[in-house]
Amino acid sequence: MPRPTLLAVSHGTADAAGAGAIAALVERVAAALPDVAVIEAFVDVQQPDAAELAPTIDGPLVIVPLLLSRGFHVHHDLHGIAKTRRDTAVTAPLGPDPRLAEVLAARTDAVAAPDSPVILAVAGSRDPSSLTDAEAMAALLRARSGRVVELAYLAAREPDLPTALAQHPDAAIATYLLAQGYFFDLAVRQAGGRAISAPLLDGGPVPDALVDLVVTRYRDGESQLA
Incomplete structure (x- = not known):
């Protein structure tokens, strides 16, 4: 019996570099799962739209959110899709996870002094689970890093990044973002020349950890269906 299709769903971005990195x-992932049909879809900005595409896919389906935390898109959009078709599992988003910390630490070490504290800049959401x-x-x-780590939000929550930078003037910025796009551009503008790490997908080789x-x-979603 064929294995379930993997629908890899990201937010979508108008940034060509960011879109290319996620692709x-x-x-x-498709190369790592040669016996699985792997399809890319989106909840915003890019096409195909996940909600429109999912009903056209035959057989069992595992939706993997290429998102870093829970929030509206996971709870409403993706679980909403699962309610409309049989044999559909929605997995946890990518984060939090130690493998993300591994990549984050490497990105941060590339731009920050060994003893520098960091501000973890996250996109932010009003959903309590995202906090x-x-x-x-x-x-x-x-x-993972042994550093002092403070949180800042690029939207929806406090402290925002400029406030956190004012409170921690010696800190570098670790961007907790999957790829380049609106929020990374915002973080760079707000950094004011402060050291800032590249996104998890920086346009180079895709980290094996991701x-x-x-x-x-x-595989977690496949187990749910089984």
């Missing part, structure tokens, strides 16, 4: 991640996820990711980065994470999420 490269999906390609690596829990951000705090958990900050704790994982502290454990491929492994998506594959793990898929």
Whole structure:
């Protein structure tokens, strides 16, 4: 029996570099799962739209959110899709996870002094579960890097990044973003020349840790269906 289709759903971006980086991640996942149909879709900005595409896919389906925390898109958009078709599982988003902390620490080490504290800049959401996820990711980065890690939000919550930078003038910025796009551009503008790390997908080779994470999420969803 064929394995369930993997629908890899990201937010979508108008930034060509960001879109290309996420597409490269999906390609690596497809190569790691040669017996699985892997399809890329989006909840905003880009096409195909996940909600429109899902009903056209035959058979069991595992939706993996290429998102870093829980929030509206996971709870409403993706679980909404699962309610409309049989044999559909929605996995946890990518974060929080120690594998993300591994990549974050490497990105931060590339731009920050060894003893520098960091501000973990997250996109932010009004969903209460996103706050829990951000705090958990900050704790994982502290454990992985040994650095002092403070949180800042690029939208929806406080402190915002300029406030956090004023409170921690010696800190570098670790961007907790999947790829380039609106929020990364905003973080760079607000950084005011402060050291800032590249997104998790920086346009170079896709980190093996991220491929492994998506594959793990898929297998979790496959187990749910079984």
